[in-house]
Amino acid sequence: MQEQDLAPPVALPMLSPAARRRQLKEKAIAALITAVAFTGIAALVLILVFVAKEALLLVTDAAAREEASFSKMFLPQLVRKGKPLAYVWQPVSGVPKVSMIPLFVGTLKTTAVSMLVAVPLGIFGALFAAEFAPRRLREVLKPTIELLAGIPSVVLGFFALMVMASFLQDTFGFTSRLNAVVAGLGLALAIVPVIFTVTEDALTAVPRSYREASLALGATPWETAWKVVLPAAAPGILAACVLGFGRAIGETMIVLMASGNAAIVSANLGDSVRSLSATIAAEMGEVVVGSPHYALLFFIGVELFLFTFLLNMLAGVWTKKVIQRLKGGAG
Amino acid sequence: MKHTTRKVVGLSLVSLTGLAAFVMVAMLALILLDVVRGGWSHVSWQFLSQAPTDGMMGGGIFPALFGTAALTLLMTLAVMPVGVLTAVYLHEYAPPSSLLARAVRVAVANLAGVPSIVFGLFGLGFFILFVGRGLDHALGYEQLHWAQPGILWAALTLAVLTLPVVIVSTEEALRAVPQEHRTASLALGATQSQTLARVVLPGALPGILTGAVLAISRGAGEVAPILFTGAAYFLPDLPTSLNSQFMHLGYHTYVLATQSPDVEATRPLLYATVLVLLLLTFALNLVAVLIRTRTRRKAAAGH
Numbered sequence: 001m002q003e004q005d006l007a008p009p010v011a012l013p014m015l016s017p018a019a020r021r022r023q024l025k026e027k028a029i030a031a032l033i034t035a036v037a038f039t040g041i042a043a044l045v046l047i048l049v050f051v052a053k054e055a056l057l058l059v060t061d062a063a064a065r066e067e068a069s070f071s072k073m074f075l076p077q078l079v080r081k082g083k084p085l086a087y088v089w090q091p092v093s094g095v096p097k098v099s100m101i102p103l104f105v106g107t108l109k110t111t112a113v114s115m116l117v118a119v120p121l122g123i124f125g126a127l128f129a130a131e132f133a134p135r136r137l138r139e140v141l142k143p144t145i146e147l148l149a150g151i152p153s154v155v156l157g158f159f160a161l162m163v164m165a166s167f168l169q170d171t172f173g174f175t176s177r178l179n180a181v182v183a184g185l186g187l188a189l190a191i192v193p194v195i196f197t198v199t200e201d202a203l204t205a206v207p208r209s210y211r212e213a214s215l216a217l218g219a220t221p222w223e224t225a226w227k228v229v230l231p232a233a234a235p236g237i238l239a240a241c242v243l244g245f246g247r248a249i250g251e252t253m254i255v256l257m258a259s260g261n262a263a264i265v266s267a268n269l270g271d272s273v274r275s276l277s278a279t280i281a282a283e284m285g286e287v288v289v290g291s292p293h294y295a296l297l298f299f300i301g302v303e304l305f306l307f308t309f310l311l312n313m314l315a316g317v318w319t320k321k322v323i324q325r326l327k328g329g330a331g
Numbered sequence: 332m333k334h335t336t337r338k339v340v341g342l343s344l345v346s347l348t349g350l351a352a353f354v355m356v357a358m359l360a361l362i363l364l365d366v367v368r369g370g371w372s373h374v375s376w377q378f379l380s381q382a383p384t385d386g387m388m389g390g391g392i393f394p395a396l397f398g399t400a401a402l403t404l405l406m407t408l409a410v411m412p413v414g415v416l417t418a419v420y421l422h423e424y425a426p427p428s429s430l431l432a433r434a435v436r437v438a439v440a441n442l443a444g445v446p447s448i449v450f451g452l453f454g455l456g457f458f459i460l461f462v463g464r465g466l467d468h469a470l471g472y473e474q475l476h477w478a479q480p481g482i483l484w485a486a487l488t489l490a491v492l493t494l495p496v497v498i499v500s501t502e503e504a505l506r507a508v509p510q511e512h513r514t515a516s517l518a519l520g521a522t523q524s525q526t527l528a529r530v531v532l533p534g535a536l537p538g539i540l541t542g543a544v545l546a547i548s549r550g551a552g553e554v555a556p557i558l559f560t561g562a563a564y565f566l567p568d569l570p571t572s573l574n575s576q577f578m579h580l581g582y583h584t585y586v587l588a589t590q591s592p593d594v595e596a597t598r599p600l601l602y603a604t605v606l607v608l609l610l611l612t613f614a615l616n617l618v619a620v621l622i623r624t625r626t627r628r629k630a631a632a633g634h
Contacts, residue, residue, distance in 0.1 A: 022522060029524040030424055037420035037431065039413050040498065041438040043491050044445075050456040051449060124351035132345050133352070141352055143620060148359045150616045152552025153447075154581045155605055158588045159362050162601075189362075192355060222341035243444070250446025252555040257589055277448045277555075284455070284559050301452040305445060312444040316437065 052302050057295035064292035068098045073296075076101075089263040089274065091283070091293045098296060102263035106180070106273030110255055111248045113184020113269060114191060118248075119241055121188070122195030129196075130203035131225040142200075149193030157257030160186030165258060174270040178260035181269050186254040191244040198243055202236025202322050203229060236322035239315040246311035250304055252277040276300050366609055369602030378603055382567040387587060388596050392604055397569050398482070398562075398577035399611075403551045405486035405573075406493065411543055413490075414497025415532075421498070422505040423527060443495035447555040454488030454560035455480075481574035485561030492556055493546035500545060504538020505531065507630060537626040541619045548615035552608065554581040580608045 015023065057064045076085035077099060087101035129141050165182045168174065174181070206229045214224040230237070260272025261282060274282075280297050287294045377391060384390035417435065425432035463478035470476070508531050516526040532539075554562070563576040564586055570577040587601040 026522050026524055033416050033420045033424050034431070036413055036416040037425075037435050040417055040435050040442060040494060043494065044438045044442050046457060047442075047445060047449065047453045047491075050461065051452045054452070054456045054460075121351050121354060124348040125355050128345075128348035128352040132348060141356070144356050144359060146620075147613065147616065148355065150548060150552075150612055151359075151362065152554070152581055152608060152612060154552065154554045154584050155362075155366075155609055158584055158601070158605055159365065161588055163365055189358060196355070220337060220341050222344045223337075226344060246444050250444075250448065252446065252448040253585065257585065277446055280448050280452065281555055281558055284451075289460075298452055298456070301449050305449050308444050308446055309441055312441045313437075315444075316440055 048302070048305055051298055051305060055295050055298035055302050057290065057292070058299055061292070061295075064295055067096055067292040068296050072098050073100045087265050089279070091296060092286075096293065098292075100276075100300070102265050103274055103276045103279055103300070105265050106259065106263065107249060107275040107277075109180040109269060109273050110183045110187055110259060110275055111245065113181055114187035114248045115241070115245060117185060117188040118192040118195055118244055122192045122240065122244070123199050123237060125192075126196050126199035126203060127225060127230065130200050131221070131229060145193050145196050148189070149197070151189075153190055153251060153253040154257075156186050156189050157254040159189075160254060160258035172270070176260050176262075176270065176272045178258055178272055179270050180259065180273045183255045183259035183273065183275075184269075186258045187248050187251055190251055190254060191247045194247055195240045195244040198240035198319075199233070199237050202233040202240065202319075205236065205322065205326060206232045207326060232326065233322055235318040235325065239318035239322070242311050242315040242318070246308045246315070249311075250277055250308050252281050256281050276304055363609070366602060366606050369598070370604075370606030373599040373603035374606055379607070383565065383600075386592060387565065387600070388593065389600075392578075392580065392583060392607065394567055394569055395578040395580045395583040395604070396607070399551055399580045401570060402482055402486050402489070402557070402561075402577060402579065403547050405482065406489040406550045407543060407547055409487055409490035410493050410497055410546055411539075414494050414542070414546075415501050415539060417494075418498045418501035418505060419527065419532075422502050423523075423531065439495045439498050442491075443499075447492065447553055448558075450488055450492045450556040451558050451560060453491070454484055454556060458484040458487055459560065477574055479574065480559060480561040480576055481572075482561050482570050482577045483573035485557040485577075488556045488560050489550040489553060492553065493550045496546045496549055497542045500542030501535070501539050504535035504542070507538060507626075508534040537622050541622045541626075544615050544619040544622070548612045548619070551615070552581055552612050554579070554585055557582065580604060580611070584608060 058068055059065065076087055077097060079086050079088050079097060087099040088097040089099055089102045090097040125141075125145075129138050133141060160182050161178070164185055165177050168182055168185075169177050172181075210228055210232060211224050214228045215221070219227070255275045256278040259275060259278060261274045261278060262272035263274040263279075264271050277300075280300055283293070284297055287297060379391055379396065380393050381391035382394050383392065417439075421432050421435060459478055459480060463484065466477040467475065512530050512534060513526055516530045517523070521529070557579060561576050562579045562582040564582075566576055566578050584601065584604050587597050587604060591597040591601070
């Protein structure tokens with residue numbers, strides 16, 4: 001109260017009408033741009049909502065609840081009288097059998113094969129590019145991997161189906177031409193660029209002072225790369241593997257074309273398999289909209305979404321960690 | 332003695348990593364060689380300009396080429412404004428340490444990792460069954476008009492899928508515009524939006540174009556999202572409206588490779604189709620790389 005008596009109130013600057021109009025226009029443009037920025041968030045939420053919405057039938061509809069209950073999806077079922085309980089995916093037979101276990105097994109088998117091949121290949125390749133390769137060679141190597149990343153997955157599926165399948169069958173004598181190994185190797189081609197690129201980024205983010213200190217202590221270049229640079233970038237490399245894993249789980253066309261699409265539960269990598277993603281792609285075309293089978297396919301979609309979402313968050317956290325670690329260590 | 336073991340271990344590590352790099356390059360070369368060898372002799376003007384005939388056993392791929400081009404054009408029209416404006420928000424408008432900006436970044440990173448088949452489900456559930464049905468009700472169509480697979484829905488689905496590509500590369504392009512340009516423009520009395528429209532965006536244009544080309548090359552090759560949102564098995568007529576189905580190079584490849592009535596007879600057609608699809612995506616990627624290196628060189632020389 002007192003202050004107001006002492007000092008005259010500060011007058012707002014008087015804007016001319018034109019200036020005020022301009023200010024209003026600026027505010028409107030900023031609001032519009034901010035509104036558009038919500039699209040990314042909206043898209044992510046809408047994807048989950050609208051895929052889950054079609055799957056909700058499994059809970060709300062009595063017939064669907066009966067045909068595809070959670071126990072039928074995840075526990076062993078009596079398939080034929082007198083036979084042992086089993087996991088069977090056969091959603092369009094007279095008595096639909098909807099066990100998801102064969103699909104999980106199939107997805108894990110192809111993913112495991114692809115990771116076994118792509119992780120060492122990607123990490124070692126990145127180590128070579130970042131630490132050992134002469135500059136010329138590195139400048140050829142990186143665009144080449146980018147080119148590999150640019151190949152559409154349907155072309156990789158085609159290559160696995162037409163070329164790799166016959167070659168592998170002739171070499172290893174698989175009983176089924178299309179199997180988890182063929183699909184997994186095809187998948188490896190798709191995820192190797194992801195692992196390579198992210199690992200290479202993590203390795204080049206390691207400050208030069210680390211290398212110089214190591215070399216000054218008398219370590220050889222390979223000792224520096226193996227014992228200093230690689231451990232410093234470890235969280236980033238882990239993130240690369242997690243990203244590759246997520247990509248392999250969700251990849252559709254390669255597995256659809258090269259896995260044989262038979263829902264078999266076995267430990268043999270030479271058997272045909274059916275993955276979660278390929279099941280959606282193969283069965284959505286003929287399914288009756290609103291049927292339990294239809295809701296099941298969307299439920300698989302929800303599973304894939306949540307799976308990959310978690311993996312991505314994890315990879316994001318680890319990527320941040322590598323930056324923090326290097327900043328903290330160097331500063 | 333210890334010295335020699337160290338040398339041997341070092342040499343083997345270097346050669347092992349070199350081998351890994353070599354294997355990756357060799358796989359790419361193997362794929363390219365196989366596709367070119369199998370498809371080269373069959374790619375001709377007729378192949379590119381004719382529709383498939385004899386139940387896919389003969390003829391060409393013109394409807395698939397046209398469908399792919401129309402699809403990616405629609406997708407680009409949808410994704411570019413949204414992607415560019417989002418990046419503009421993140422880089423030019425968002426307050427530092429803004430919660431919204433952080434949330435958008437996390438969402439975009441996660442969007443990039445959503446499996447492509449889930450985008451297909453989303454397109455079916457959202458665009459066709461929700462928006463399409465809503466439109467049909469609102470416009471009073473008796474029969475299915477918008478609530479069915481069509482090129483518009485497939486294009487919008489792909490636009491959501493390629494959104495992260497555009498946002499990330501546009502943000503990179505905005506980062507490359509020197510801060511002094513903005514300061515100079517503002518100091519001359521230009522407003523923020525004038526600075527954006529006449530200084531920042533023109534400066535970032537090559538990078539934005541790179542993003543567009545990358546999105547097109549990614550979108551043109553994706554098959555899983557269009558499986559149930561608009562791609563057709565066999566459709567010699569070209570799509571005439573936004574709700575018609577269309578043929579697509581990638582889907583055509585899938586059909587020829589897996590559902591051919593006579594594998595031997597369709598093999599040359601299949602290889603030629605794959606060759607065209609590969610050439611198309613590689614050409615687009617090459618264009619993106621060229622724009623990027625040209626602007627980088629310019630930036631290095633000019634400023």
